[in-house]
């Protein structure tokens with residue numbers, strides 16, 4: 269299968285990730301269709317995107333005309349049928365396998381047979397999602413990092429039946445979005461989370477084992493290992509609940525003890541100490 273030239277991009281779900289991906293797409297000059305479950309949520313996403321682009325204008329990273337042109341290329345909808353002319357659709361809805369399977373099955377009936385279907389899932393199997401359609405060769409993972417407009421990496425995740433053309437087309441889109449794409453296969457955690465989640469869990473366990481404070485552990489890893497940010501500050505930024513969820517998902521698949529969330533962080537989650545977003549995690553925030 270040789271893929272189409274990608275000119276029109278669809279983004280399903282305009283939450284934290286989808287809005288960022290849609291922003292990248294319009295900045296890169298793609299006609300972009302964004303779908304939310306309600307017009308109100310779509311409008312909220314557009315406002316967020318408009319706000320971030322205005323900040324870029326203020327910082328002289330783009331002109332006011334470029335901002336207007338980018339925003340004009342974003343078409344919001346609540347109808348899946350509006351993806352009919354998209355060459356690539358990137359799914360960024362809730363992290364729920366059933367919801368994604370239903371969406372992919374519905375999309376297959378709408379988009380052209382050669383359109384690429386991508387998922388931004390963090391922890392589900394791209395191959396399992398691809399089984400929702402009769403043409404799994406055009407399904408791929410495009411795993412962006414949060415916040416998508418700022419984090420340079422996108423993992424291009426090859427599912428069991430993805431073709432080379434699909435992989436390369438998604439890779440090229442990642443590059444045009446200004447990202448640094450890498451290619452990998454569909455294994456639990458892909459690359460970054462497979463490395464980072466057990467490492468962060470080790471860090472959390474070491475808090476108790478070495479009786480080191482979060483502040484000192486962060487100093488140890490920034491000053492001694494050259495990390496740009498300490499592990500406790502990082503988990504606070506990601507969200508304690510998000511980290512626990514990702515750890516549980518990896519543990520469920522790999523059954524390696526290091527993947528399991530340490531009891532200390534599970535207790536923090538239950539106590540509502542979710543990190544930056546709740547004002548308190550390992551550290552307190554204003």
Ligand SMILES: NC(=O)c1ccc[n+]([C@@H]2O[C@H](COP(=O)([O-])OP(=O)(O)OC[C@H]3O[C@@H](n4cnc5c(N)ncnc54)[C@H](O)[C@@H]3O)[C@@H](O)[C@H]2O)c1
Nearest residue numbers: 281283284285286303304305360361362363388389390414
């Ligand atoms: N947040 C992260 O750090 C992060 C990083 C990488 C990947 N991801 C993955 O990206 C996906 C989205 O995560 P998020 O953090 O943006 O979630 P989110 O809850 O912020 O956004 C999801 C959005 O999808 C919308 N939605 C749900 N079903 C829909 C449908 N059928 N059609 C259109 N819109 C629909 C919801 O209204 C919501 O606005 C998940 O698969 C997640 O695992 C998240």
